[in-house]
Amino acid sequence: MNPISPANKTSVFELKGSVITILVLHIKETDADSLYPQLEKKMNQARSFFKSAPLLIDLSAVDEEQQAALDFKYLSHKLRSLGVVPVGVRGSAAGQKERVLLAGLGLLPDIKTERTFDPPADPETLETVSVKEEKPPEPVAPEEEKLPAPVAEKEEKPPEPSETVTSQAGKTAPTKIVALPVRSGQQVFAPEGDLIILSSVNAGAEVLAAGNIHIYGALRGRALAGIHGDTTARIFSLQCNPELVAVAGEYVVNELLDERIINQSVMVSLENGSLKFDVVGSFNPAS
């Protein structure tokens, strides 16, 4: 059920796929005269934030003709001089792939399919360049509004005693439900939506979700919500004593936790760039 690494032949490395949050540069116009100055201005506003960050160039918004006008080598060089590290290009036209590779950049598959439930792009943005943290297909706001929806949906379903249930709640991303304790060495991952654990997350275990994480038990391991950068994601646990909690990459380790929240029922959210812990009650498992 979980990727407990098999004790296979001693290998000196492991090759694994991983889901990470990455900065994406969505290029809307390739005209060098407006692109580079704007880029420079934007990047210089937050030099330290962008410093050494890997960056993905998204060309889905520009047509092939415009792409052809883009000098990938120069763009790559320019971005590096601004402190970021371009790693690849997404949404490049078929005819441009060769040039992308020649510029030392990787090719990533088009994200079109994943973006189907993207809200219509706000039309008022006239900026040619927008740099933003890549989010999971941006259902952030709509998801927040109908937070109770998946819960209601769940109640209608017959009680599922099994370990994992994925429910398709209309437009929202599927919620993953785990009924058993998550034990040391195990990892549970909800790559798209919320994660609900109906038991405890023990020390040495790790739970990750693109959305919120609800733990109806003790959280003693690691919990990482909003792993694709959803800053509105939250973590709820009945008894909070985690090794580490993180929302959208912002994390706190156990040692730095306020003692007053330890073993309380706690909600963790991201506020002004740092984690906020709210005690929402206390829970005594013995009662």
Next chain:
Amino acid sequence: MIEQNLTEESEQKSARVIVVTSGKGGVGKTTTSAAFAAGLAVRGYKTVVIDFDVGLRNLDLIMGCERRVVYDLLNVIHGEGSLNQALIKDKRVSNLFILPASQTRDKDALSMDGVGEVIATLQQSFDFIVCDSPAGIEKGAMTAMYFADEALVVTNPEISSVRDSDRIIGMLASKTRRAEQDLEPVKEHLVITRYDPLRVDKGDMLSADDIHEILAIPFLGVVPESKWVLAASNSGIPVTLTEEESDAGEAYFDMVDRFLGQERPFRFLDAPRRSIFSRLFRT
């Protein structure tokens, strides 16, 4: 040949396979294996206890049969000796047998298929097969747990032991035959050894309740920290077979009886009250 036997004798008894496991070393797996197997045998069940700790075998010492080992588990797997030659009959309890591990071989020689055949053969003539797992999560431990129907998860009241047990419980649910073949999951039982209620009261040790809450598997019982365990080990007697009655031996018999489905009050959980005064003040 083994397969033929299987089909011919499928009407015969089919032993329950019990793995004694913990993850962490030194918590009392071998002591528990020996005491539990002997306890089952005393209660009238034909029991064999198998040592899976290839290269670090100890079970024969604790069972007091180290000078009678001729063939071992690996000899049987590799066809160098028959199962009957390798099985050592206990001198004290007539229906208790030991299958020792190899001390000289490499643990990689322990093949899953070979062990499967040995267990399938033993299942035809025994009621219980107790597998004494080595520490760790390497091949020996994985092989020991793979064929299990039930598991005794041995834990000390100490956080590192609890965490390792947690990991092992996760593996019981994913890396065993029952998990892979989608059968009813391995039935786990929590055994807490070296328990000292006085130190629990002082806050030096985790309480049985805490451990039970973290591991969330059915609780079989505690074995108190006891001088009898070391004394019995050193004289090669399972703690359930000592001449005098011992606290640890009684604790193991309680667990054996609970395991066999009988009600037994939980003992050794509370510190003995020191005086009439403390009794007055406590309640």
